[in-house]
Amino acid sequence: MTTTSTPTPAAKAAGATADYLDQRTGIGVVVKTFARKIFPDHWSFLLGEIALYSFVTILISGVFLTMFFVPSMGETTYTGPWSSMQGVEMSQAFSSTLRLSFEVRGGLLMRQVHHWAALIFMAAIVTHMMRVFFTGAFRKPRELNWVVGFTLLILGMLAGFSGYSLPDDVLSGNGLRIADGVIKAVPLIGSYTSYFVFGGEFPGQELIPRLFTVHVLLIPALILALIGLHLLFVVLHKHTQYPGSGRTEKNVVGYPVLPVYAAKAGGFFFVVFGVIALMGATMSINAVWNYGPYDPSPVSAGAQPDWYMLFLEGSLRLMPGQAEFVTWGGYTVSANIIIPAMIVPGILFTMLAAYPFIEAAVTGDRREHHILDRPRNRPFRTAFGVSIVVAFFILALAGSNDLIATHFHLSINDITWAFRVLIFVGPWLSFVITKRICLGLQRKDRELVLHGHETGRIVRFASGEYIEVHKPLDAHERWLRVQHEAIRPLEIEPAEDSRGVRRKGYALDRMRQRVSQVFYEDRVEPVTPAELTASHSHGEHDALEADVHEPTQVGGGSHLVEPDAETGVEGRNPQI
Amino acid sequence: MSTHDTHSHELEPHGDGTLPDRFENPGHPEHHQRLGDLDPKANKKAERQVLALFTVSVVGTIAFAVAYFALGDPTTDPTKIASATRTENLWLGLTLAFALLGIGTGAVHWAKTLMNDHEMSEERHAIASDAESREAALQALQDGAEDSGISRRGALKGAVIGALALFPITIALPLIGNIGGDWNVGKLKHTMWKKGTRLARDPSGRAIKASDVTIGSVFHVIPENLEEAEHPLDEKAKAVVLLIRLDPRDIKSEQGEGWSYDGIVAYSKICTHVGCPVALYEQQTHHLLCPCHQSTFDVADSAKVVFGPAKRALPQLPITIDDEGYLIAQSDFHEPVGPSFWERKK
Numbered sequence: 001m002t003t004t005s006t007p008t009p010a011a012k013a014a015g016a017t018a019d020y021l022d023q024r025t026g027i028g029v030v031v032k033t034f035a036r037k038i039f040p041d042h043w044s045f046l047l048g049e050i051a052l053y054s055f056v057t058i059l060i061s062g063v064f065l066t067m068f069f070v071p072s073m074g075e076t077t078y079t080g081p082w083s084s085m086q087g088v089e090m091s092q093a094f095s096s097t098l099r100l101s102f103e104v105r106g107g108l109l110m111r112q113v114h115h116w117a118a119l120i121f122m123a124a125i126v127t128h129m130m131r132v133f134f135t136g137a138f139r140k141p142r143e144l145n146w147v148v149g150f151t152l153l154i155l156g157m158l159a160g161f162s163g164y165s166l167p168d169d170v171l172s173g174n175g176l177r178i179a180d181g182v183i184k185a186v187p188l189i190g191s192y193t194s195y196f197v198f199g200g201e202f203p204g205q206e207l208i209p210r211l212f213t214v215h216v217l218l219i220p221a222l223i224l225a226l227i228g229l230h231l232l233f234v235v236l237h238k239h240t241q242y243p244g245s246g247r248t249e250k251n252v253v254g255y256p257v258l259p260v261y262a263a264k265a266g267g268f269f270f271v272v273f274g275v276i277a278l279m280g281a282t283m284s285i286n287a288v289w290n291y292g293p294y295d296p297s298p299v300s301a302g303a304q305p306d307w308y309m310l311f312l313e314g315s316l317r318l319m320p321g322q323a324e325f326v327t328w329g330g331y332t333v334s335a336n337i338i339i340p341a342m343i344v345p346g347i348l349f350t351m352l353a354a355y356p357f358i359e360a361a362v363t364g365d366r367r368e369h370h371i372l373d374r375p376r377n378r379p380f381r382t383a384f385g386v387s388i389v390v391a392f393f394i395l396a397l398a399g400s401n402d403l404i405a406t407h408f409h410l411s412i413n414d415i416t417w418a419f420r421v422l423i424f425v426g427p428w429l430s431f432v433i434t435k436r437i438c439l440g441l442q443r444k445d446r447e448l449v450l451h452g453h454e455t456g457r458i459v460r461f462a463s464g465e466y467i468e469v470h471k472p473l474d475a476h477e478r479w480l481r482v483q484h485e486a487i488r489p490l491e492i493e494p495a496e497d498s499r500g501v502r503r504k505g506y507a508l509d510r511m512r513q514r515v516s517q518v519f520y521e522d523r524v525e526p527v528t529p530a531e532l533t534a535s536h537s538h539g540e541h542d543a544l545e546a547d548v549h550e551p552t553q554v555g556g557g558s559h560l561v562e563p564d565a566e567t568g569v570e571g572r573n574p575q576i
Numbered sequence: 577m578s579t580h581d582t583h584s585h586e587l588e589p590h591g592d593g594t595l596p597d598r599f600e601n602p603g604h605p606e607h608h609q610r611l612g613d614l615d616p617k618a619n620k621k622a623e624r625q626v627l628a629l630f631t632v633s634v635v636g637t638i639a640f641a642v643a644y645f646a647l648g649d650p651t652t653d654p655t656k657i658a659s660a661t662r663t664e665n666l667w668l669g670l671t672l673a674f675a676l677l678g679i680g681t682g683a684v685h686w687a688k689t690l691m692n693d694h695e696m697s698e699e700r701h702a703i704a705s706d707a708e709s710r711e712a713a714l715q716a717l718q719d720g721a722e723d724s725g726i727s728r729r730g731a732l733k734g735a736v737i738g739a740l741a742l743f744p745i746t747i748a749l750p751l752i753g754n755i756g757g758d759w760n761v762g763k764l765k766h767t768m769w770k771k772g773t774r775l776a777r778d779p780s781g782r783a784i785k786a787s788d789v790t791i792g793s794v795f796h797v798i799p800e801n802l803e804e805a806e807h808p809l810d811e812k813a814k815a816v817v818l819l820i821r822l823d824p825r826d827i828k829s830e831q832g833e834g835w836s837y838d839g840i841v842a843y844s845k846i847c848t849h850v851g852c853p854v855a856l857y858e859q860q861t862h863h864l865l866c867p868c869h870q871s872t873f874d875v876a877d878s879a880k881v882v883f884g885p886a887k888r889a890l891p892q893l894p895i896t897i898d899d900e901g902y903l904i905a906q907s908d909f910h911e912p913v914g915p916s917f918w919e920r921k922k
Contacts, residue, residue: 038698081651101661103651105644108665109672141703174852177813178868181850181915191761191917200757201764201810202851238700246604246697253604253697260687267683274676281669296813297778297796297845299853301867316850316885317869324887324916334916336885337850370700402870412870413883475602482599529595 039261040241040254044131049265051124052227053272054117060273061114062216068104070096071166071212073205082289090293093168093208097288112280118160120276122308125153129352133385136373137240138356140366145233148226150353155223157308162215164286164306168208171286171303173294177202178316182341185334203294242372243483245476249370302403311392314399315340318420348391355384362515363487376445377484379438380519386434387427394419394426435522442524445481449473449527450535486525490516604695612689622689626682633678640671765912765920767799767815769893774800775819775842775903783902784819789840794857795819797842799905814913816845816853817893819903820875822862828877832910835894837903842893843879846914847871849886864890888916 007015022028039045072092078085080095082102100107129149132138138146161179165172180202184190199206238252247253255261291300305313316337323335351358359381360366375382397404398419405412452470460466473481492509496502612619647667650660705713726733774783778796781803789795797817805811824839835841843864847854852868862876871884879890891913894906912920 038696081654081657083654083657102657105649105664106668108661109669112665112669174868177852178850181847181852184915184917185850187918189918191764191919192756192759194917195756195759195761196752198757199755201807202813203809204757205807206757237703238698244605245602248601250700251697252700253695255693256696260691260693263683263687263691267680267687270676270678270680271684272680274673274680277669277673277676281666281673294809295779296809297798297816297853299855299867301856303867313869319885321849321871321881321885321887326921330921331918332916332920333918334887336887337915340885368703402867416870416884476605479599479602483601526598528597529599533595 036256047128053269054121057117064110094293097167116279134375139369143356159219169288169291185337310399311395314395376438376441383435387431390430391427482526629682636674643667769905776800831892843890844913848888
């Protein structure tokens with residue numbers, strides 16, 4: 001560390017560069033503010049990072065692909081090395097995809113990396129969103145960032161769909177055909193919208209170049225801008241943290257950007273990219289040379305869209321056709337398509353996007369929240385989230401009903417019927433079960449705090465009674481289980497005042513109370529110091545010295561030992 | 577910061593004998609030393625591991641370059657292109673993965689084992705700006721509005737809003753005018769089939785004689801003159817037909833009197849749900865299944881829907897034979913083929 005007194009040439013150069021930059025940008029203030037900014041640590045915070053890094057991977061591999069891909073529906077005859085396609089008429093888009101796969105060296109790897117990264121991008125977004133939802137990280141002041149994230153989810157789906165349609169193969173062509181059918185179902189403007197998208201009749205000559213622009217310019221630009229906004233909000237709000245000793249609403253506990261997160265997060269980018277490269281190396285994806293170029297006539301059975309579009313496919317498959325009808329005046333309303341492709345996903349996604357605002361309205365909570373909820377402590381929210389996830393999951397399974405039928409030798413009709421029932425029963429059932437599980441876990445927490453850990457040490461009293469010695473939780477273990485606030489349903493003023501006059505606004509209050517009861521009626525309150533003391537004093541007179549185990553008295557109650565007696569080498573009790 | 581002994585005093589009542597309503601946050605837990613912090617040998621070992629991981633990356637990159645040149649162009653031998661491509665993909669991918677994972681795991685391992693792991697705490701500040709700033713912001717906006725004089729000059733306000741609202745028309749008009757092609761959605765209601773168009777095999781385009789079609793067989797059919805169309809793919813997307821010969825006694829109904837020829841029926845191949853090709857035929861039950869969403873149609877009974885999300889039967893193409901025994905269309909379809917749209921019956 002002699003650099004301060006006699007700077008090395010490298011240090012001198014660095015200093016000069018820093019000075020040059022600072023005189024022109026004033027970057028010193030930024031570095032001062034952010035270089036040692038604290039971020040909390042938790043594995044679940046990595047999910048959003050995976051999304052970001054897989055997006056960077058997509059950008060890198062995507063730029064590579066654009067160098068060789070020809071976004072044109074112009075007809076050409078294949079003359080390349082892949083023999084089964086030789087002499088086949090195809091679009092230049094498909095032909096250049098074959099060239100990318102066989103003739104551009106490393107091109108197939110980049111194609112596979114690009115596609116796998118897209119699947120992982122979506123999976124990371126969805127799981128990251130689940131983490132944010134179930135821990136209540138969307139609460140004030142982060143509601144707007146939730147909406148930004150939600151928009152990124154939608155854009156990610158559009159990016160994926162517009163991307164896997166580009167090779168102009170049979171599989172993606174049929175996907176576009178389905179999209180066309182769905183667009184045409186829109187009342188009043190459906191056929192015009194279809195013409196708008198396809199530049200005339202399906203499939204037309206325009207779609208691939210249009211999709212290309214959307215896929216490589218429009219959507220990535222929006223995604224990049226929104227990612228920037230998303231991260232700006234994260235910096236502005238500072239990261240949320242899980243509850244724990246020493247963590248409060250007023251602080252953020254963790255490690256500094258420099259050097260820990262620079263190394264960890266920077267390194268993690270390479271890990272994500274590396275895993276995706278491994279997938280691209282070993283797992284084939286979208287082998288379009290087996291499908292052939294798009295032609296409106298052939299189709300393969302067992303065709304699936306990419307996983308994040310499966311719910312739409314499943315929704316379409318489940319809907320019985322009878323819903324289509326002709327209005328008075330002879331106009332056709334394709335409710336058999338509008339309901340599953342627009343209304344059902346519309347409801348699910350709207351609920352998702354609006355949830356932070358709904359919860360805030362119901363709770364009447366205007367405070368800022370930086371400490372995350374443990375999902376069990378918010379039974380309604382957790383159960384609601386699980387039921388939405390289950391609804392999407394059932395729809396996704398229904399989108400694979402033909403594969404389920406062939407793999408398990410079941411009737412496709414029976415499977416479809418089972419899913420038609422499940423889509424109503426499943427979310428409801430999972431709501432009820434999840435809520436019970438949450439309440440059960442909360443009771444378990446109470447039990448632990450009040451009575452301590454089972455030690456497995458059985459003691460016999462002089463009277464012949466056997467008891468198991470319980471070891472109380474240390475302050476840190478206990479804090480995790482008592483730190484939350486149990487939200488109680490709204491209490492409102494009575495309908496009539498003391499003189500029996502009906503109060504204005506009572507009906508509205510009553511409604512708000514009802515909703516609030518739906519959210520918070522069932523709850524388990526955290527243990528209070530008074531309760532713990534009561535529980536201790538109950539067993540106080542028969543408390544045992546841990547190292548003596550002298551039976552003193554017959555009777556129930558908890559038998560406590562002091563935690564110190566049981567602590568391990570590092571001075572803390574092992575977490576059980 | 578050792579707090580594991582707070583248990584007892586926390587439960588002590590306040591001076592007045594009451595207990596607090598809630599537990600107190602016990603404060604930061606004690607810091608745990610890592611093995612590397614205590615044992616210089618472990619520390620040195622971790623350093624060597626990090627070094628090794630970065631070395632793996634360098635070796636990976638070199639191996640990538642070696643593989644790139646050593647494997648050579650896979651297209652040189654067309655007979656082995658599949659295996660050569662697979663080999664190349666595997667080697668390039670694996671070496672790339674090593675190059676990346678070496679850096680990634682090295683950096684993470686460094687951070688976890690060697691960098692300072694003392695948790696730090698930083699204060700949060702209120703997100704909202706303070707009252708003074710808000711006041712000043714409001715004032716700035718008011719001053720700005722005042723200086724522009726927008727509140728006093730109503731006509732100007734209207735003119736600005738009007739001009740801003742109208743100018744996008746200059747971009748939208750030509751865009752919307754051209755983006756939908758000729759905007760003639762009436763084309764959705766017609767196909768290439770005309771009286772006398774021969775039915776031909778897809779994709780060869782060879783015309784089909786009625787005598788070629790044995791009972792139970794299925795033909796994928798296009799109009800014989802499909803390639804003459806300006807945009808064959810667009811026409812094909814509407815005109816493809818499935819031709820099936822049934823035992824005439826099995827035919828329960830048809831969509832029109834005399835639309836079949838000697839048990840040979842022709843139905844649109846485009847699903848009436850969202851337009852996938854209805855490609856799977858089950859000979860025993862005469863059912864056609866759409867592989868996309870499993871709409872099922874009964875060919876023996878006017879191709880009516882027996883299961884799935886489609887509502888309408890597949891439109892039937894009226895057929896007969898010409899003098900030479902070739903199957904020909906009697907006319908176009910009598911209703912629009914494919915997915916439903918708002919004005920399809922108009």
